[in-house]
Amino acid sequence: QVQLVESGGGLVQAGGSLRLSCAASGSIFSINAMGWHRQAPGQQREPVAVITSGGSTNYADSVKGRFTISRDNAKNTVYLQMNSLKPEDTAVYYCNADLLIHGSNRYHDYWGQGTQVIVSS
Secondary structure, three states, X not given: OEEEEEEOOEEEEOOOOEEEEEEEEEOEEEEEEEEEEEEOOOOOOEEEEEEEOOOOEXXXXXXXXXXXXXXXXXXXXXXXXXXXXXXXXXEXXXXXXXXXXXXXXXXXXXXXXXXXXXXXX
């Protein structure tokens, strides 16, 4: 069984910064990729950023140049540094991981329970 726990969310003024963290724990054999999605009120969940175990990254156009995703493979942890935050960044941010557990032969997606980010004007 795998657990993903996010931290670092909260309230911040527009133009400010937040750093989200997500630690994966459990009987993990390997991680293919980890990333972040977000869901704003009344909207669908959308991808924000992803990073592979090899360090390749992808970002949504709306956050390019402002957000940076990184990871510590030894700690099974992914981070999202969010700078120049805008009110439209307000959402619940969810961590996810595509990983293989011990005793399994298929990768599966696992999700955290989300952390709230509110950006005020």
